[in-house]
Amino acid sequence: MPDPSSSRVRLLVSVRDAAEAALARDGGADLIDGKDPERGALGALSAETVRAIVAVCGDRLTSAVAGEPRDAAEASACLAALAGTGVGYLKIAWAPGRDAAGLLLPAGTPVIAVLFAEDGPDGADVPGLAQAGFSGAMIDTQGKDGRRLTDHLALPRLAGFTAACRAHGLLSGLAGSLRLDDIPDLAALRPGYLGFRGGLCAAADRTGRLDPARIAEAARRLSAPRVAAA
Numbered sequence: 001m002p003d004p005s006s007s008r009v010r011l012l013v014s015v016r017d018a019a020e021a022a023l024a025r026d027g028g029a030d031l032i033d034g035k036d037p038e039r040g041a042l043g044a045l046s047a048e049t050v051r052a053i054v055a056v057c058g059d060r061l062t063s064a065v066a067g068e069p070r071d072a073a074e075a076s077a078c079l080a081a082l083a084g085t086g087v088g089y090l091k092i093a094w095a096p097g098r099d100a101a102g103l104l105l106p107a108g109t110p111v112i113a114v115l116f117a118e119d120g121p122d123g124a125d126v127p128g129l130a131q132a133g134f135s136g137a138m139i140d141t142q143g144k145d146g147r148r149l150t151d152h153l154a155l156p157r158l159a160g161f162t163a164a165c166r167a168h169g170l171l172s173g174l175a176g177s178l179r180l181d182d183i184p185d186l187a188a189l190r191p192g193y194l195g196f197r198g199g200l201c202a203a204a205d206r207t208g209r210l211d212p213a214r215i216a217e218a219a220r221r222l223s224a225p226r227v228a229a230a
């Protein structure tokens with residue numbers, strides 16, 4: 001698992017299948033994330049497709065989204081469905097302040113809580129996530145309506161979130177219709193990773209095909225020289 005206190009900001013690229021995973025791998029993605037872009041913000045792929053993605057990623061970090069459950073019981077079932085795939089992390093939507101009683105996190109697969117920007121999360125949500133047993137926390141947009149992460153949440157609020165994640169030893173991520181030009185401002189907040197789909201697709205259409213040139217450019221912009229520590 002990446003060191004949550006590291007200043008290295010990784011590039012997460014969401015892929016729909018093994019062919020896209022190979023593109024992301026070859027383009028320099030650090031973390032290859034299985035997600036069905038046709039099914040909203042956190043559409044889960046089948047266990048079979050996640051296994052196929054993991055198989056082409058070699059020693060590259062992998063994750064897979066497990067869906068948008070309504071409560072802890074449903075979350076437990078969503079996570080269990082993908083826990084045996086060999087994926088490195090599972091990501092699951094989690095409403096700020098949700099009661100974690102009854103949440104069963106799979107043994108051996110760290111889980112990242114995905115908070116939606118529309119709900120107005122901030123650093124105050126992080127201690128509860130750590131207490132619930134999550135290994136990481138990220139903010140993404142739910143709507144995928146063209147508005148970017150920073151259209152919902154100002155940089156100081158996002159800085160508070162990433163700082164709280166570091167303080168609690170959680171891997172942190174920021175995503176939400178990000179563009180290449182968002183990289184400097186967001187990388188300066190020292191998240192564990194920045195997550196992309198639409199911004200790396202042709203014509204910025206997240207349901208379209210990934211563009212290898214954009215993946216390589218994102219990787220280049222996130223590589224040395226690293227941003228100064230915030």
Ligand SMILES: O=C[C@H](O)COP(=O)(O)O
Binds near residue numbers: 175177197198
């Ligand atoms: O986890 C990252 C997401 O897949 C981001 O998707 P998006 O860039 O289309 O909002």
